[in-house]
Amino acid sequence: MRSCTQFYIDGQWVDPAIPATADVINPATEAVSGTISLGSAQDVDAAVAAARRAFDAWSHSSVKDRLDLLRAIQAVYARRMQELGEAVTEEMGAPLSLGCGFQAGLGAGHLQTAIEVLETFRFEEQKGPTLIVREPIGVCGLITPWNWPLNQVTVKVFPALATGCTMVLKPPQLAPYSAQILAEIMHEAGTPAGVFNMVQGQGSVIGTALSTHRDVDMISFTGSEPVGIQITKDAADTVKRVGLELGGKSAWVILDDAAMAENVAAATAGMMVNAGQTCSAGSRLLVPRARLNEALAAARSACEGVTVGDPHADVAMGPVVSKAQWAIIQDYIQKGLDEGATLVAGGPGRPEGLTRGFYVKPTVFACTNDAVIAREEIFGPVLVIIAYDDIDDAVAIANDSVFGLGGYVSGQDRDTAIAVARRLRTGAVWVNGGFDFHAPFGGYKHSGNGREWGEHGFHEYLEIKSIVG
Numbered sequence: 001m002r003s004c005t006q007f008y009i010d011g012q013w014v015d016p017a018i019p020a021t022a023d024v025i026n027p028a029t030e031a032v033s034g035t036i037s038l039g040s041a042q043d044v045d046a047a048v049a050a051a052r053r054a055f056d057a058w059s060h061s062s063v064k065d066r067l068d069l070l071r072a073i074q075a076v077y078a079r080r081m082q083e084l085g086e087a088v089t090e091e092m093g094a095p096l097s098l099g100c101g102f103q104a105g106l107g108a109g110h111l112q113t114a115i116e117v118l119e120t121f122r123f124e125e126q127k128g129p130t131l132i133v134r135e136p137i138g139v140c141g142l143i144t145p146w147n148w149p150l151n152q153v154t155v156k157v158f159p160a161l162a163t164g165c166t167m168v169l170k171p172p173q174l175a176p177y178s179a180q181i182l183a184e185i186m187h188e189a190g191t192p193a194g195v196f197n198m199v200q201g202q203g204s205v206i207g208t209a210l211s212t213h214r215d216v217d218m219i220s221f222t223g224s225e226p227v228g229i230q231i232t233k234d235a236a237d238t239v240k241r242v243g244l245e246l247g248g249k250s251a252w253v254i255l256d257d258a259a260m261a262e263n264v265a266a267a268t269a270g271m272m273v274n275a276g277q278t279c280s281a282g283s284r285l286l287v288p289r290a291r292l293n294e295a296l297a298a299a300r301s302a303c304e305g306v307t308v309g310d311p312h313a314d315v316a317m318g319p320v321v322s323k324a325q326w327a328i329i330q331d332y333i334q335k336g337l338d339e340g341a342t343l344v345a346g347g348p349g350r351p352e353g354l355t356r357g358f359y360v361k362p363t364v365f366a367c368t369n370d371a372v373i374a375r376e377e378i379f380g381p382v383l384v385i386i387a388y389d390d391i392d393d394a395v396a397i398a399n400d401s402v403f404g405l406g407g408y409v410s411g412q413d414r415d416t417a418i419a420v421a422r423r424l425r426t427g428a429v430w431v432n433g434g435f436d437f438h439a440p441f442g443g444y445k446h447s448g449n450g451r452e453w454g455e456h457g458f459h460e461y462l463e464i465k466s467i468v469g
Helices: 041-059 063-079 081-092 096-120 149-162 177-188 203-212 225-236 260-271 289-304 323-339 391-399 414-423 454-459
Strands: 002-004 007-009 012-014 021-025 032-037 124-127 130-136 139-143 166-170 196-198 218-222 241-245 251-254 284-288 342-345 363-366 382-388 406-410 428-431 462-468
Touching (some): 041 130, 041 139, 041 166, 041 196, 063 096, 063 149, 063 177, 081 096, 081 177, 096 149, 096 454, 139 149, 149 177, 149 218, 149 454, 177 196, 251 260, 260 289, 284 391, 289 342, 289 363, 289 382, 323 382, 382 391, 414 428
Parallel strands (some): 251 406, 406 428
Antiparallel strands (some): 007 012, 007 196, 021 032, 342 363
């Protein structure tokens, strides 16, 4: 049993102002795995006050001081990386190979990237008679989700730290353990008091207190579209900057070539990673109409190869994060059936042999782009396959969405694939795989605003001052 009943404020672990706790449920077993304290507005006040006190000194710290701290954090993070991965598995159900691999590895990657960017970042630039100065924006409220907990925390904390900001982190209530360990890492590495603070609790309480707080200069939020809209409204009265990374319904365009079936299989298996709980997941798979049956067969075969079960075992997919999320996914699967979509693989209920835990069958439907399951973000292992007539039709279908976070193109002709990628109205497009920690990440349309990752992530936390003459 884990206990996360204290908050990290002003360089020390403190009890909440108002005692209140909640159980954390292990999604693989449905048993209680630990307890967290639920913070209040008073805890936020204390954390923000600490961050405000620390801002003057930290905002004027040298690049060397910040690099020294980031490298000290890196050393402790490396030592505790296995522990971080195990925490992710326990809190949100990612298979251990994923939790200790890519999940924890993303945090290490964002830390290394922050170091690389800071080493050469230009905080000042002379343009004619004007000196352009980039200064830290101030106290930042960082609100993060549960699906990639270390990724979403570190992609905010380390750029904010590197640019000279101070912060209050509100980690996800459903996945609090990895953030607790990260706070311990920050402390052990010697982060100055007040620079990094963390308050656990409910988003409706802690998130609202941060968004409305007059001494918070910026909110960076990753999560659902409705919550992002509410945060923006809450922040309006204090005219603070709000950075949003919201939902997605990303299209994956499979080109008509000899690798079509192979690419369909890879895209299907990729959709099931992290039990489909990825905002940029390629959840709409677009395939040539003339080869639809071939594509459906490839997707069905790929689903049959996705092993589901105990995340501590050798499986490809664990449970989804909670009973509530499991129920939402089941409702969407039933909605697909009720709409008349063709069920290609999976379906309602748990996979065979799994009677306990929030497990979902890897599910594939064939439908049209106007189906509810093709329009709304399901956030689970549910893929829809949509047929297109030609490239123009594929692009039109891909762009026919209120979302615009990610996109994918797979095909043997690289020039054609890139030409399609240029036409997709999304913040990022992955062509034939690939990965880059320095590539800016963020959305068009209802998927949010601003960009994280790499150098672009630094600009989120900076104000621009012109010194003329």
